[in-house]
Amino acid sequence: MATPTAYRPVRLTAVLEAPLSRWLWLVKWILVIPHVVVLLFLWIAFVLVSVVAFFAIFINERYPRVLFDFNLGVLRWSWRVSYYAYGALGTDRYPPFSLGQEPDYPARLDVAYPERLSRRLVLVKWWLLAIPHYLLVGVFTGGWHEGWSQTGLIGLLVLISAVALAFTAAYPRDLFDLVIGLNRWVFRVAAYAALMTDEYPPFRLDMGGSDPSDVLR
Secondary structure, three states, X not given: OOOXXXXXXXXXXXXXXXXXXXXXXXXXXXXXXXXHHHHHHHHHHHHHHHHHHHHHHHHHOOOOHHHHHHHHHHHHHHHHHHHHOOOOOOOOOOOOOOOOOOOOOOEEEEEOXXXXXXXXXXXXXHHHHOHHHHHHHHHHHOOEEOOEEOOHHHHHHHHHHHHHHHHHOOXXXXXXXXXXXXXXXXXHHHHHHOOOOOOOOOOOOOOOOOOHHHHHO
């Protein structure tokens, strides 16, 4: 369970919608193909933007706001698609094609814009300091592809939830809380590795749809 701590810059929230279709999850892999195609190109741009941001931070200790907003938009888009599809299956509402906040959608992500970032940390955090988290994220997702999980622990838990949904028409709440907690961990690491924050991701599983940082605000 989440333990109240200091406010954190990466906030991921999700609302489990009901009722959910018993069988729509069987075809969501087809329905999200347009998103996957777009996200493929967006993630290529995400990497290139991160490289430019690296040099900007190293030179003047600032992440250019327009680049930050673009990468945040890619993360938001990825989280919404993941939440709709096999990263959570938490909604049947088709995700919008948008880099914006989309406050009415049940899956939301925000990263506080940093006024200043360390030029020393930018040299090591994305490859050296994040290695322990990369190992865990690999277990959680089985790999990072266009922002959503393909296999791994999250995929297994979502599959169990899908079977439960098919037979009971209900998403097990405990499984939902765990799935969201794992996704929250993954996106915290993604934001850190993308140089969007200097705050090291906690080794802590904050479960549930509400982000603990929002509770403390």
